[in-house]
Amino acid sequence: MAGGLKVGFVRLMHYLQDPQHVARFQQLCGVRGTDTRDKLSNGVPGTRHGDVQNGGGDTTRRRPAGAETDREKRNNSLANGAAGENIARDNGDDAQGSAVKPLRRNSLTGDVGQEFIIENKFLFYLFTLGTELGNELFYISFFPFFMWNVDAYVSRRLVVVWVWVMYLGQCTKDVIRWPRPASPPVVKVEMFYNSEYSMPSTHAMSGTAIPLCLFLLTYGRWEYPLLLGLSLAISWCVLVCLSRIYMGMHSILDIIAGFLYSLLIVVVFSPALEIIDTFNCTHRYAPLIIISLHVGLGLFSFTLDTWSTSRGDTAQILGSGAGIALASHVNYHLGLLPDPPASMLPLQPPSFTLGLIGLCLLRFLLGVLILLATRAVMKALTIPLVCWLFGIPSGDVRKARQHMEVELPYRYIVYGTVGLNALFLVPFLFAQVGLL
Template sequence: MEAITAAGGAGLTKWQAAALSAVAGWVWAASFFGLTRRARALAQPWVTRRVLAETPSILRFQMMHHKLLDSFFSVLSCVVSVPFYTGFLPLLFWSGHSKLARQMTLLMAFCDYLGNSVKDAVSAPRPSSPPVRRVTATEDEKENAMEYGLPSSHALNTVCLMGYMLHYVLTYGPHDNVMVATGLSLALLFVMLVGVGRIYLGMHSLTDVIAGICFGGVILAFWLVVHNYVDAFVVSGKNVTTFWASLSLLLCFAYPKPEFPTPSFEYHTAFNGVAFGIVYGIQQTYFHFHNPDVPLIFSPQLPFIAFVGRVLVGIPTILVVKFCSKALSKWLLPVMCNTLGIPIVSSCYVPALKASDKSKDKSDAKQAGYLQKVFSLFPQKAYDVDTGIRFVQYASLAWSVVDLVPAIFTHLNL
């Protein structure tokens, strides 16, 4: 396929340029025609009525509450939460199952983007507490409670990730009809328990959970069609880094504005950065650390004790990289934006840039920058630099998982 030259001299193929143009066009159209507001006006009243109508049923279901059930469903929610997968996926990379790990990472980023986009577009409430008893045993659950309700992210992610793991095991491992039936039954049981747990904990209504399962099924079906093409592009495609960096930037804008601020966009930004870091790192090191010939855990080349050594070395390393990249980006990004004339504010990371009338006046004074004409096409006047800082730190963390840390393993013969 012929390459065309994009702005800045980066060569993009026709389909890449068309895809990026489509996303940029969607951002403009959604802003110009108020598509989020129109969709919310149609969906939010119906969902809100359903949540209110289901409140008595939730209260009756919660009458069976018990400390053991509270603990069981709280632990189950942690097992399928974003922080759990954030810790689990690096271990999957370092165990030699790189293809499964990168596919699950990209799938999770895809799920997080679509699920949170729908949440913030609809802006439908969770079951009211009180009267519903809401159990938030961890800080992660307390942050989840600040998001909107429909669809249930836990249900959506569980369907996609359990479904993809089952597909991967049955595709690449030995199996018979009994194993297929057992695997499918366990996956369905796990999804059902997660869904029941979200209602029991007072985090979601039945409508939220059903929507999460349905969205998850559609996303999983789509991913099973395209995942081999995505993986082939990531490991051996053309202009992968340029395309993915451009797509990551556009996805920061191709996100609906919620009725009231929630942490959902922060989660999207983090996984957007993780996806880019994984893609960039795999591009650089695929033939060294991530090809099909790398040793798997429990093999003679990678015994369990060596894997434990990898974990003890790898976890501190990626945390140090995340800390350092955050500190560097907090200093560097504001300087770059000011130099280029991009108006910025900060919601938490950079106290000197916190939004105020004074800072807005300063931002307006900087609008003469030559990039301002480009950024004025997007629906904000001043940009939250925290988004860039968050993106950089998680992209750096993900890059270190697949590039820096495996290089250290090689040096240490782990």
């Protein structure tokens, strides 16, 4: 009986991991590939550099950029020429005119990907929005906006959950080491994260944890309809999860695992949020422990695999979390962004007037400019300094950052400073000029 259940479970896992399901969903949504580079002239699938390959059940290391053999280059060149002829013959000029490439190249290999055709532009823009809800641009916009204009109390605790969810998700990827869905049959609508491992989907994890925790932390603290909050949280989660399948980045199994894994982390950490936030704000040794903990977690994650974008992202997330936790401590002792007394709860959302909207936008624009300037200045200072300290040539910045000695302190210091400035320096300056 137990053996039959185990076999059935394994079959279900293989079924959910099948890239054909991803390809069918893409076709249903109007995504059609034009790439024949992945097939040789005799119909045998070729190997695309930059993808994580899985042969015989064992996942191998990522192939470095430019690692194609001469034979592969000749085959790819022939296949590309055939692709152009086939597209022109089968699809006509109109189809050729609608063919596009992924918006961003692969962040590790520089691969720009192959052309594909979008037959439903509404779904393309919708799922592009959904996938951006799990990218750096969203995080550096959403969290500061919420801190400066809505509720610093909620944002502090939300960041704690986000850091743990993303950290555990990235580390789990580098332990399991499952490849991305195979292409073909999947169309790679996005290439940026294509060199990272696939299981679980950290987009699905953040797309589940952020809206869920946002609802749990605000409902009862703010007055709004229960159905509205639940609807927004569910819509957010579904949009992000489906967007990763649409982009060809994850299998259905990756998404389900990320969703369930995120729920588990939220259930475990939610009761501890009060303790963690109070410790960060009030304990005299909090700054030392915050720095030590986040550095230690970063060092551990850097031992899990060879260099990849996921390692840098993990250090970046830990640095941001450390900076915001340190800012919480500073703000508490300076009385900046104080939490409203319990007698004022639940809070009522203010009336949306042109003046309020203009003030929120002004805070956001000025604050983001400060954060972008902080990031630019710290990157310009930190990378050469760290390279000099460890004797690593800094001429090729991209190559230098692949050394752990450079990547960890660079990401940690830069984004730690950005996090500190987001919750402390920017509100402090706003208070000085009367914008709070």
